[in-house]
Amino acid sequence: MFEFTTLFCTIDDFFQKNEAIYWQYLKQENPKVRHRSGVLCLSEIIFIAVWYKNSQIHHFKAFYGMIKRFYSKLFKALPSYQRMIYLINQYQMVLQALHISLTSNTQTACAWVDSTTLPVCKNQRIQRHKSLKQIATRGKSSMGWFYGCKLHVLVDAQGHFIQTQLSNGHISDVKMLPKLSQGYIGKIFGDRGYISENLKDQLLKQGIELITYHRKNMRPVALSTKDEAMLRQRNKIETIFSLLKQQYNLVSSRHRSISGYFAGIYASLCAYQICHQNKPLFTTI
Numbered sequence: 001m002f003e004f005t006t007l008f009c010t011i012d013d014f015f016q017k018n019e020a021i022y023w024q025y026l027k028q029e030n031p032k033v034r035h036r037s038g039v040l041c042l043s044e045i046i047f048i049a050v051w052y053k054n055s056q057i058h059h060f061k062a063f064y065g066m067i068k069r070f071y072s073k074l075f076k077a078l079p080s081y082q083r084m085i086y087l088i089n090q091y092q093m094v095l096q097a098l099h100i101s102l103t104s105n106t107q108t109a110c111a112w113v114d115s116t117t118l119p120v121c122k123n124q125r126i127q128r129h130k131s132l133k134q135i136a137t138r139g140k141s142s143m144g145w146f147y148g149c150k151l152h153v154l155v156d157a158q159g160h161f162i163q164t165q166l167s168n169g170h171i172s173d174v175k176m177l178p179k180l181s182q183g184y185i186g187k188i189f190g191d192r193g194y195i196s197e198n199l200k201d202q203l204l205k206q207g208i209e210l211i212t213y214h215r216k217n218m219r220p221v222a223l224s225t226k227d228e229a230m231l232r233q234r235n236k237i238e239t240i241f242s243l244l245k246q247q248y249n250l251v252s253s254r255h256r257s258i259s260g261y262f263a264g265i266y267a268s269l270c271a272y273q274i275c276h277q278n279k280p281l282f283t284t285i
Contacts, residue, residue, distance in 0.1 A: 004074065007050065010274050012043040014098055019043075022094060039077045040087070046095060049088045049263065053248045053271035060085070060254075085260070092263035099266045102273040104160040110284060111154050111162055112234055113180065113190045115173050116241040117141050118166075118265070119148040121253050131256045139169030151250075151265070152176045154184065155237060159279030164269065166262075174199050181208055189231045230284070239280045240272075248272050 019042055040048075048067065057063040064081050072078055079087070120136045121129045126147045129136070136148045148169050154162040165180050173193045181188060185207040192213055200210050211231055214221050223231065244250040250268040255261040 004051075007054070007274055008043070008047050011047050011050065011098065014101055015041075015043045015046075018097065018101075022097070038087075039079050040075065042091065042094065044075060045084075045087050045091060046098060048084070049095060049267045050270045050274065053264075053267045054275045056247065056249070058249055058252075088263050088267075089257055089260040092259045092266065095263055095266035095270060099164070099269045099273065102161075102270065103164070104156050104158070104162050106156070107185070108156045108162075109186045110230055110282070111156055111184060111186060111188050112237050112282065113152070113154050113173075113177060113188050113194065114234070114237045114241070115150050115152040115176070115193075116245075117143070117146045117148060117169065118151055118251055119146040119253075120255070120261070121147060123147060132258060132261055135168065135258060135261075137168040137170045139171075150176075152180050153237070153240070154180050154188070155240065155282075157282040157284050159236075159240060159281055161269070161273065166265065177210075178202060178206075181206070184208060187211055187227070187230070189227075189234055191234060230282070233282050236280045236282055243276065243280075244268055244272055247276075 022042075048064075052060055052063045055063055057066070061081055064084055068078055078084075117139065120132045123145060126138070129147070132148075138145060138147050139150065140146070146169060150167050150169055150171065152165045152167060152173065154164070156162055162184060163180050163182070165176055167176055173190075174196045177188075177190075177194060177199060181203065187209045188203070188211070190210065190212050192215060194210060194212050195215060195218075203210050211223065211227050213231065248268040248271045250265065252264055255264055
């Protein structure tokens with residue numbers, strides 16, 4: 001059962017510590033900006049954005065109408081639908097900061113890496129798509145061609161994110177892994193998309209051992225029984241992607257601005273991090 005209190009308290013605790021830093025950062029970036037107290041506080045705006053991703057309602061207008069009708073007593077007042085959309089998009093940087101704060105800080109000996117596609121429209125509509133053309137590019141995955149971006153994740157044995165990165169659709173997994181693994185030391189298990197001798201040598205200098213399967217036209221690499229067992233669990237990261245897309249509405253074609261697109265992605269990631277109790281577990285040996 002969804003618990004409003006747990007979700008709101010987690011978000012509010014974060015802003016109790018960091019909201020002043022956020023407004024100070026905005027003032028340094030743009031001295032002319034003024035902080036006006038609105039109908040909703042920052043915690044309530046982010047709470048609504050994350051709650052929507054956890055509600056399994058795929059239309060924000062229907063979800064916001066439900067809040068106004070049945071849950072208006074939880075808030076002092078609620079702005080209009082258009083104003084609420086503007087506020088969530090405006091604070092997409094705050095959603096990103098919340099997501100980063102929820103990532104795992106515990107040093108672990110093993111981690112798993114993979115990426116998933118985030119298409120912004122169907123392939124038949126690429127020529128007509130305008131709203132996200134500045135960041136969306138054509139890319140190819142194991143499921144075929146797509147138009148959009150990619151989400152790269154590094155997860156630990158508890159199913160928690162260690163690090164996440166967004167990239168254009170055409171960027172390969174090999175290019176993103178050095179940035180994704182910054183600050184990490186240990187073993188990383190990945191699929192054949194991460195096969196690169198140069199990448200292995202580069203990561204080894206950082207204290208990272210990259211372990212993958214070999215291709216059919218390559219010389220077989222002898223893996224220990226432990227590494228073989230750990231590598232075989234790599235498909236559990238696909239379970240995390242399925243949860244993000246099916247339960248937390250990670251992929252959507254309804255965004256009409258870049259800030260709204262990023263806000264939707266980070267709200268989905270936060271919803272998984274806070275609300276999902278039984279995360280996929282990797283068995284360590």
